[in-house]
Amino acid sequence: MSSTILALGRSSFGDPANEGKLLSQEEAIALLNEWVPNERLRLHMKQVSAVMKAWALEKEGADELTARKWELAGLLHDADWEKYPEAHCRMIIEKLEELGVDAEVIHCIASHGPRYFGVEPNNTMDKMIYVFDELSGFIHAATLMRPTRYEGMDVKSILKKLKTPSFAAQVSRDDINDAIGRIDTPLEEIIQFIIDHQKDVV
Ligand SMILES: [Fe+2]
Numbered sequence: 733m734s735s736t737i738l739a740l741g742r743s744s745f746g747d748p749a750n751e752g753k754l755l756s757q758e759e760a761i762a763l764l765n766e767w768v769p770n771e772r773l774r775l776h777m778k779q780v781s782a783v784m785k786a787w788a789l790e791k792e793g794a795d796e797l798t799a800r801k802w803e804l805a806g807l808l809h810d811a812d813w814e815k816y817p818e819a820h821c822r823m824i825i826e827k828l829e830e831l832g833v834d835a836e837v838i839h840c841i842a843s844h845g846p847r848y849f850g851v852e853p854n855n856t857m858d859k860m861i862y863v864f865d866e867l868s869g870f871i872h873a874a875t876l877m878r879p880t881r882y883e884g885m886d887v888k889s890i891l892k893k894l895k896t897p898s899f900a901a902q903v904s905r906d907d908i909n910d911a912i913g914r915i916d917t918p919l920e921e922i923i924q925f926i927i928d929h930q931k932d933v934v
Contacts, residue, residue: 737820739850745825745842746835753834754800760807763827767811779930780861780868781806786929787860802857804833805840809861821849847907853914862911863922866903871926873900882931887923 755763768774784806788794794802812823821842828838836857843853844861853859874893875881893899894908912919 737818737845737848738822739848740822740825740842741850743851746829746833746838748835750832750834752797753832754797754804754837755831755833757803760804764807764811767824768814770814773810773814775933776869776872777807777810779872779933780809780864782933783864783868783926783929784857784861787864787925788857792856801834801837801840802860805837805857805861806864809841809844809865821845845907847910859911859914862907863915864926866908866911867922868926868930870894870900870903870908871923872930873903875931882927885927885931887920887927890923890927891920 764774764777768777781803785799785803788799788802792798808824808828810820810824812827813820816823821844825838825842828841836855839851839854840857840861842849843851843858844865846852846862853862870893871885871890874890875885878885894905897905908919912922
């Protein structure tokens, strides 16, 4: 992410009265297709979405509605990145507020890059999107270097690449370390979880 992105300048998002109001998967995908022509960027969001949903269900014991919140936040977190790079995060937040989407989903998206948007992750959903975002893209980039892609990809090789500054140099190791420092799960476990849950996302 570019450091020229402007902070959002506020810490309150959405309307608490919209609790539980989400977009259907069809509506969310339609928005994604309209706002994000770049297929690779759409794949990134689908991968983060799948990992978020899986984490909510498997690790947080989330109910269906809660898991859908995690899934939706992941799916739309970078929706404005391609068309509105200088207003990244602001545009999608305003759109979701206009659509009356659940405030927790909007806050989650707003807090996926605290250094850029100036919004601190509050709850577990916020913290996990911050954890998964850069690592998901990093791991995917690593698979593209291998003929067998995700097949046989191991945690060690990802750890090694993270220590190689020239590999996927645009991925901020500082952000990854900061995000991991906010949760109790070790980095190795997060990497394995991402490999396992985004490998079949297309
Ligand atoms: Fe992202």
